[in-house]
Amino acid sequence: MENLVLQALSGLASASSLFLVASGLTVIFGVSRVVNFAHGSFYMLGAYLAYTFVTQLPRGHLGFWGGVLGAALLVGLIGLVVEVLLLRRIYRAPELFQLLATFGVVLIVQELTQMVWGAQDLLGPRAPGLRGSTEVFGLRFPLYELFLIGVGPVVLGLLLLLFHRTRWGTLVRAATQDREMVGALGVNQRMLFTSVFFLGSLLAGLGGALQLPRESVNLHMDLSIITEAFVVVVVGGLGSLTGAALAALLIGELHAFGILIVPKITLVLVFLVMALVLVVRPHGLLGKPEVAARGGQGSAEPMIGPAPAALRWLALAVLALAVVVPPFLGDYAISVLTELATAVLFAASLHLIMGPGGMASFGHAAYFGLGAYGAALAAQWLGAPMLAGLALAPVAAGVFGLVFGYFCVRLSGVYAAMLTLAFAQIAWSVAFQWVEVTGGDNGILGVWPDAWAAPKLVFYYLALALCIGATLLLRRVVHAPFGYALRAQRDSALRAEAIGIDAFRTRWLGFALAAAAAGIAGGLFAYGKGSVFPTFMGIPRSVDALLMVLLGGVQTLSGPIIGALAFTGLQEQLVRLTDLWRLILGVVIVALVLFFPQGLAGAVRARWEARHGDA
Amino acid sequence: MATLEVQGLEKNFGGVRAVQDVSFAVGPGEMLALIGPNGAGKSTCFNMLNGQLKPDAGSVRLLGQDITGLAPRQVWRLGVGRTFQITATFGSMTVLENVQMALLSHHRRLGGLWRPVAGMEAAPARALLERLGMADQAGRPCGILAYGDLKRVELAIALANEPKLLLMDEPTAGMAPQERVSLMALTAQIARESGIAVLFTEHDMDVVFGHANRILVLDRGRLIAEGAPAAVRADPRVREVYLGSGAVTGAH
Amino acid sequence: MLQVTGLSAYYGRAHILDDVALEVGAGEVVVLLGRNGAGKSTTMKAIMGLVPPAAGSVRFAGTEIAGREPFEIARLGLGYVPEERRIFTGLSVMENLDVGRRPATAGLRPWTPERLFALFPSLGAMQDRPGGRMSGGEQQMLTIARTLMGNPRLILLDEPSEGLAPVVIERMAEAIRALKAEGLSILLSEQNLHFAQLVSDRATIIEKGRIRWSGSIAALLEADEVREQYLSV
Known part of the structure; x- marks a missing residue:
């Protein structure tokens, strides 16, 4: 007492x-x-x-x-x-x-x-x-x-x-x-x-x-404070002072008593409460429905058409290089290329949510990490062979995508971004704190490919095939009726519902599909590195994915691919060259947002159109 | 049998009685206008008919079937087309694709993950656009269309599932006078030919008195008048709460 | 009072205003007529600095204002009443008026809430009501009242009759005539010719971003072919 x-x-x-x-x-x-x-x-x-x-x-x-x-x-x-x-x-x-x-x-x-x-x-x-x-x-x-x-x-x-x-x-x-x-x-x-x-x-x-x-x-x-402050502000209702006070009270006490009851997973508890509040009150305790903010209306979403012929040839050329050149490269270069392949799929999967889906995700790393952990845990505890692990990765990520997505896709804008972040933090803290199963901060080591795929080059080709295949599949989906339905609910939820499209279900399935695709990337990443760590699901990795997509540009299907290649390449170089990579990355991000608000692909396209006249 | 039959519709918002005891019916081929001052409950009424709002009391029947409280997409499947006061189309798609979407949804083919949309339902979509005089615009993105054309696209979308009832919320808002007349004439023609019942709200009195077969007047959530255009125009109560002297409507 | 010459503006790459010229004299009511999308709202926004003018000059009471910030333009005595009303729905009627408050202008009787409530009696009865719980007509009155609190010398009134019941539009016409009697200059944009002719001295017709015709209201009522061509009435 x-x-x-x-x-x-x-x-x-x-x-x-x-x-x-x-x-x-x-x-x-x-x-x-x-x-x-x-x-x-x-x-x-x-x-x-x-x-x-x-x-x-x-x-x-x-x-x-x-x-x-x-x-x-x-x-x-x-x-x-x-x-x-x-x-x-x-x-x-x-x-x-x-x-x-x-x-x-x-x-x-x-x-x-x-x-x-x-x-x-x-x-x-x-x-x-x-x-x-x-x-x-x-x-x-x-x-x-x-x-x-x-x-x-x-x-x-x-x-x-x-x-x-x-x-x-x-x-x-x-x-x-x-x-x-x-x-x-x-x-x-x-x-x-x-x-x-x-x-x-x-x-x-x-x-x-x-x-x-x-x-x-x-x-x-x-x-640590910003995630908690986000939770408080979102639970209280964005913009509401009294709401923030109420939520701070709730979260503060939850922490205090959570430690008594479930000392290890207080973080999970906090985020669960947040998810619960948002499901019952999508705008927080005292928040008001978002009025369309004035004075910042963007232009209409651009069309998605077939890629221009020049771009197709370029893509084919890059792909040919990716197949032909690696046998002449060293192990380090090959593992960097493997990482690039997974990055492309990771970015493309997030793009499905953000571009055609029109949803925000600030926690996409969760599904990457869940794929990685799914494969690693199967290898560690069930002794599963690599292919089984790789098959399990998208299933694990997809199932969690269904569960988390069920809540996330009900919300929009900042609230959705915050809720995806919250779920990613839950996944992260479970991986971090459930030491008996996940090894906690030490991660799971020794997740190596089966003997036949052990040579770096063989594994690279496997990763390349799976990642490019899955990315092309996502592209196909965007042009198919389901992809159109996704865009339909993004363009006008009102009209979508008025012609019989279940917007919620469409968003939900789109979210899960993207999660499963990220899971494949995560599984491959785990086998490529030979280990998994909680950082696979951390905020920085979610930010990486966002950077890839936004760097490339949300408006085009090729954007995230270009972004993934550019970002991963840049980061690789930075980490090798300097201790100050965080500072430089930060400056690059800020500069990017200031000078290329449409992303690189968007900027290139704008220049192209300016030179070649209106399409 | 009436196409749409509304009985004792009611809706309250936090103690404000937005719609009270509204009853009316529309028959096949009939153009019924719903008019009244701002805030009289027209939009609320409309949104209860297609399922965007659930009524607190009363019933909505479509061809005798009770559709009260169904979701918009269910109501649509039963044959109710809808156009919006501020046009709602898919801005990132072409005019043709917009209509294709409605047709694909009508035939429940929207789950497809493999076959590209490009070739699906294109011919019937084109036929619909032809009927609305929009065939030459089929390949243009909806995002850059002129407002009057968007209204026609909306109408094409609304007609895609061969509706029995069309709900049009201010169908001519923001259009030039001549466009207004031609759109409403087209709507009336299609309604007559296909036996579609049309219920519309409108602020332009030329449109209302020029195209409605019958008019309902709503004030503070209640129906205060109903009848043929001439009778409604002469009704002193309607003049007092809504029509005024006629100085600004050109109806002296 | 207001002199616009050679005004051009772009939205993205689309040319939406092309060499627009118009003039509003002291105490005059000028109506800018045109269809939806003809460039009426953009003209008003460009004058107000809300859409950056690409070329041309806007002189207000002898000062060049093209390219200035909206708040600076407002402080010179130019009031703007947007279409779609845009009142602050979370604020009460009195608070809405408070946002618009600016010091008095020489030569004009300063506006106070009391005087505004005399002009729009229905507002006086709901001073503490949040703007979000007012009817469309009341909101339209409030936007005008809010702008008047800034004691402007000229107001830009963007489609005040849009979406209002005929009986409310008639009241709006009375209010505008009362403002004119106070000595205020007004640039009005409209589609409703019936309404415009009740309140305006002169008319300017805009179509596809260009001025097509200017003249007195009486001349416009005579010129059937002009009305036919540009206003289709």
Whole structure:
């Protein structure tokens, strides 16, 4: 019983911190419609900056609280700079591009933080005046935690006053709905957006700075807090402050009590709750149905036609090279080529969801990883031969695609992206935490091909045949009635339903099909590497797939293939050449979004059309 | 037997009674117009007929069969075509492909994973476009079509499953006056020839009084008048809540 | 007051405005007539800076405004009332008006919520109602009132009668005449000639992005062949 009270209280304290971060995220989203991945990085920066300030400034109240507030303000200013330099330019870009651009910022901040503060964890001092503990219901409870419990409601109250009792707040709420119109009424909406971004970033920085006395400051804070903040914001309803507060409370307590009940899978529990909430209330607890955001209407989706003759010849030539050249290459080059083949299928499978399907997935790595784990577990525990493992891979991925997809395809836009991310995180945390079966962080080793396929070159040809075959099959599907039905529900769900197309079923089956195809890629990848690890399902790998598709361009069927080749090639080189590859990758992502919003294939096509006149 | 028979239809939104006790019927070949001020419940009424909304009370019968509360795609399979106030077509497909989709769906051939769509149902799709005077536009993407042409494409799609009933929500909104007349004349002709019952809402009074056989007037969720165009136009209550003096409709 | 010359605009690669010229004098109501897609809305948006003009000049009260930001243009005293209303549905009537509030303009009586409620009595009765729970006609009144809160000297009124019941359109015509009496200049875009002729002094006809005819309303009513060709009435 006593234990429960303490758990409840510490749950409240976590909820309070979580709310600070989530409120900033939701406020920024409300106005700019940007889901800011870098919000977690601002939180982390808040903690690091506070560490520096507090340890450098003279000890005492002024030093500590001044340091905390100074860090929050500085983070607010950093957020302002990021808004002015980057986000302001991409408000009209598709939401996945925005998500990607802010992920680029995450990579950059990670690398820079490591350069400034080093890789080791840092421990800050405790808060002056709040070092001890106090009696609560006859139990000892840390004073600082009690202080944190108070901070959340105070900030919520202040924010509500700000948004509902000031003209600035009224303008922000109006801009949330129709920014163009606000501008036409004489409001400088750029200043408005920048000020909102400053406020939101400041809140993230404050949340991070206030963690200083609670936990060590480290380089993993950004991604761990951002996934939780996403969960809170999505459960609460994007853009809703009160919703975020409620959700923070729910998630905070869930963590606190989850540890008592199922210590190993609290993460799974959190994501399951999120999935449940979204199924019952697709827009979160207090969210409103997305009004089509004004002022950023893209042009009509382009047609999908047969590939131009030149492109076909080019593809055939590349394929011929891929068949003829490898016997003359070394083992390393061949394994890179094997990886390229799986990357092409991985990207093509995601493209089916994003392009013709019109759905967002931020967790496609889950199905890649499930294919890999399906094959590896069959080899490890059942002693299955390679071909059986490879056959099992798409089945495992496809079945999970059906299960997860059943929930994901009900939602749209950012909510769908977040839910796919959540399911991928569930899969990841199971692989990470269920050590007895999956080997946890150590992964499963010794997943080697059968003897006949052991030579690198033979396995390469196998992988090439399967990947190209599956990719061509996906292409065929896009031109067949099912692919048309997918596009039909994307173009106009209203019209699709009005001519008897079951939009939900079409999306669902499309999602599962893409998952199964990703599973094949994952299975081949596992046998090619000889091992599987939880990172196969991690956020970075999902981002890889997104990058491949967006790099190539969503609009064309050849885009993801070109993107996969370009991205995998680039990454391979970067990792070999430099330790700063994350920084460079981050910069490349940001530059890509800024300068090639249509992707490479899209840019090439636009140039082609400009030169050759209208088709 | 009436093609469509509506009895005591009701719908509430959070305490607001959007539609109350609406009953009417449409017969084969008949053009029935539903008019009324904004917010009178026309769209709500319409959406209950094709299954986009479930009524709180009342029944909808198609050729005697109860279709109340069925999903839009089920209602469509039973023979109800629909066009929308803001045209809804598949913008990434050609005009022909749009019609092909409706035909493929009608014949339940949309699960195919192998054979390309290109050659499927192309001939009947072309025939339909021919009938609507859209054959020369067959190869153009719907995304770049002029608005008036889109309305015709919608009509072709709606006719693909040989419907018994056409529901048209503001069929001529956003069209030039001459286009309005020709579209409605075409619709009336097809309705007569094929014995299709047509129910439409409309704000353009020239269209309503020029093409409807009968008119229903809705105000605050209730039917306040029903009858032949001349009678409705003369009805003082209709003039008060909706038609006004006629100064802005050209009907002095 | 407003002088547009040689205005061109593109949407993607499509030329949607081609050498558009028109003029609105002080206290004058000019109607821009044309079919759907003829370029009426785009002309208004280009004047307002919402669609970047590719070429040409827009002078407002002596200042060149082509290429400026919409908020700067609005601050000079140009009000914009979009088609499709676009009120802030999550905000109350009063809050909607508050978003539009700007300082008074010299020479014009400043607008207050009270004066606006006198002009649109139905709004006064629902000050705290969220915009999303108003009828189409009430929303249209609110968009006009919201723009008037900025104390503009000229307003661009984009198809105010679209989708409204005839009886509401008649009330709209009365309101526009009242605004004209206040000394406001108005550029109106319309498809409904019956409505336009009730409120306008002059008419300009646009078709496929080009101006085809300009003249007084009386002249337009005389010119049967012009109406036939461009307005098909």
